[in-house]
Amino acid sequence: MEAEPWKLNDHFIKLIKLPMETEPWKLNDHQIKVLKAFCGTFIAELTDDEIESLLNTKTKIPIDSEKIREFGKFDLSKQDEFIELLIDHLKRDLSMRSLSRLSKILTLFTIRPLSFLLTGHLSLFYELSRKDREIVLQKWSKSFSFYRDLYKTFSSIILISFWSSENASIFNSTIGYPGPDPRINSQRYTENLSKFPIYDFIQVPPEGLELQFDVVVIGSGAGGGVAAAQLAKAGYKVLVIEKGKYYHQSELTLTQADSTAKLYEQGGTIANQDNTIGILAGSTFGGGTTVNFSASFKLPNIIREEWASEGLDHFTTKEYDNSQDAVEERMGVSTKAIVHDEKSNILIEGCKRLNYHYADVPQNTAGAEHQDGWCLFGCRYGEKQGSLITWLRDARDNGAKFVQDCYVKKVLIKDKKAVGVEATVGSDKRKLIVHSKKVIVSCGSVHSPALLKRSGLRNKNVGKNLFLHPGMCITGTFPDKEIKSYYGTIISAYSSIHTDIYAKTSGHDYGTKIELMPFHPSYEVASIPWKSGLNHKQRMLQLNHHSPLLIIGRDKYPGSIDIDDNGEPRVHYTVNDYDLKNITEGVVAAVNVLVVTGAKSIDVGISELDEFVPTENDPLQDPKLKSFIENIRKIGTKNCNFGIVNPRGKTWEVDNLYVADASVFPSAPGVNPMITICSVAYSIANFIIEDDQRT
CATH class of the missing domain: 3.50.50.60 (FAD/NAD(P)-binding domain)
Structure with missing residues (x-):
């Protein structure tokens, strides 16, 4: 039996509002079963037919059918070592308030009437088939705020934790990711070692x-x-x-x-x-x-x-x-030593064809050719002059x-x-x-x-006055190009998109910028919404063919900071409709960049929209593109990943x-x-x- 999970009863609300736990955080066996069920849905064991589809994923990486079959059969719910690691990381990184809330949410799925309200099924979440669990998550991703929050919470903590963990390293060669920078102990490192203070x-x-x-x-x-x-x-x-x-x-x-x-x-x-x-x-x-x-x-x-x-x-x-x-x-800021890689060349070429602004991004590298996509994990070469x-x-x-x-x-x-x-x-x-x-x-x-x-x-x-420069990432897939966005300079080029319709009359500029980012596996899954077990594994096999564009808005309307009972900060921030419209127009511009440079598919990070596949001939005039852009503007980017002195x-x-x-x-x-x-x-x-x- 299924039902639309739209209403929350009083018992549900009371459970969410229970006082914060004071005992050391620990999950019981039923809560762990729920957590495992989520793990086995996001990173699922695929069917034989799905694995055949996985084998047909377009990629320049030489196909090792045995490794891909192993990847297809991998079920995260059966990895007890990872489950223990995930729980340990949650205890390390989350506040007691967040841990308490997570415990309560997991408990909801162990109580049949409350689980029914969440999933539309009389069976408990971990009793459902993988396909039924997948459908539940897909509905949540397109639902209103509470259910979307559940979807984002579990997809984030599970996918990011897995793809950044050592447990995922067994699939590095399968997806073509080298893990830590292969140059980590190179001459470049040893020559700079003495310069590090x-x-x-x-x-x-x-x-x-x-x-x-x-x-x-x-x-x-x-x-x-x-x-x-x-x-x-x-x-x-x-x-x-x-x-x-x-x-x-x-x-x-x-x-x-x-x-x-x-x-x-x-x-x-x-x-x-x-x-x-x-x-x-x-x-x-x-x-x-x-x-x-x-970026300087x-x-x-x-x-x-x-x-x-x-x-x-x-x-x-x-x-x-x-x-x-x-x-x-x-800080040694200049543009003298910039070397553009494949991802920046795509942005530059797209801007040229569309007559968009583009320019080099100044770097604080003291004139060094800082081609280091791992620098967001600290600059091992000491070139970044932070x-x-x-x-x-x-x-x-x-x-x-x-x-x-x-x-x-x-x-x-x-x-x-x-x-x-x-x-x-x-x-x-x-x-x-x-x-x-x-x-x-x-x-x-x-x-x-x-x-x-x-x-x-x-x-x-x-x-x-809390300003966050809200941003979102969209991705073009280029199966015939090896982009490897985690190599090269992280941001060597950008484009200013003047999307602010009031700029001419107000004298202010609240437009957007298109920048770049490195898609290490954990950044890939953090930026692009999970859609299904099969789609997730297909995307990871194409990691080296993704060209990410980061759209950043200049927010006009601020959020705020207050503190909880323990004095810790709480961030109150919602992207205003005015800012959303500007970011949405930035997304449209970025879509155009990827279309004219030959992307075979484009994911805009909006759960309600499937990947867009451009036509081969004259893609900018494709009626499907116009319809896709209309849908972007209609749906908007609200649900995407986003003076005191x-x-x-x-x-x-x-x-x-x-x-x-x-x-x-x-x-x-x-x-x-x-x-x-x-x-x-x-x-x-x-x-x-x-x-x-x-x-």
Whole structure:
């Protein structure tokens, strides 16, 4: 018996709202059965007929029929070692609140009446056939928010966890993926090894520690690293506190699971409250500059003028020009050594044919040909001139000290002045108290507002202006080309698509950009929705033939940050209809790029739409393309994977407390923000020095 799972009864709602668990998180046997059933649906044992279809997948990789049959027969639900690994990773990466919610959801599928409401079947989810489970998931993917949330939650935690794990390595040769960079121990690595800086960190004993500094900088990324360097050069006694850990070049494994767990916030699992937007944020020494894609854009003049018109005059001054120039020089920003690979050539060629804008992306690589698609797992070759290589080195050489694995609970405030911080170090939470004359908060757009709120700031603007530059990925499949998007420069070219219909009248630009990204297996499954067990395995066999295009919008309408009962940040962000329309037009432009360059199929990341197969002759005039684009605009991209200080960086409420990161942006900068964050931090450090010299 089947029914449409549209309504939730009172028992269901009450179960979801049960209090958070306080005992150590553990799944019972029935919950594990449910989890296994999901695993065996997303990565399923195919039928003999489906395996024959798998054998006919178009690819330039030499077909090894035995390996493909083995791949086709693989059933993730039968891999007990992976199930245990998945549970361990969930416990490591998710908050207790998220774990509690996941337990409740799994429990729903073990209670027959509630399972019926979710699946439309009287049988429990794990009692259903694979085909019936697949149909349930397909319906969820096209349903309203709660069911789509279930689909996204389970597809993400299972597919990303599997394809980034060592368990998936048995299929690397089958799908043509090399695993870690094959050049990991090459001459290129050994020649650069001596250039990688070594840092010492203050050790906090079990009984705790109390320290005294002139300035405490919380965060070591684009903002914190620059501020620490400039102030240390000026003679301040500086302490840099980092929540993540430092990894030497030789410790970077460049494997997906290990790198993501060590270098990213919550192992890459952080998302907004309704789980519609994943947020990749660096959480390591050097912050986001250690794991970003090296894109080094200046703040566009139109945005500088817009911010100046809102009272931030500094952005149109010579002083800000000087800040940007100094940042670019120290980080070695240029376009001189760019080498375009196959994925960037597709974007460039498509833009040429369509008369779209295109240009090279400046790189912070000090003139090196940085063809390193694994650089998002840390730059093992030391070529990317992030904070770790540049600003933190300058801070160290000028006497700054460092603490790692350190969580700042709050800024200490006395008589409306910041006087230090209270923090804990390590998993055993050793207490650290730092007394200081000034505190600079550079924890990023998510954690800086949370820290200010934990510290008692009541300014209504704290946490209000959250801009995420929402983006989505679409993919063209080129069976006759080996693209291997994980090789080469991550982003060497881009296109600005002026989709903002109000730009001419408002004087602002809220258009989109088309950029590139590397499709390592975990990024592939994170970007393109799962459609069926067969389709998933077919797509993975064509990994090397996918050309991903990343559409990024400049969001006009912000989200916000508040904190939960434990003081941890909660991200409230929904892409506004205005921004959605602009992103949708960016998707349409990207589809056109893939069509004119000969993609044999295109997946736009919208569950409601099947892959589009262009016609061979004159594809832009194909009536099917026009209908496909109409459907993109009709359905939209809503369900796709997607000011608190004064002008000198000081908080209005508390003296000697500064913010130097993207939290200070009055609106989205419209470009990859690293250089803007660095330039703002450079300016704020100079403001602090100037103010102190006057007193």
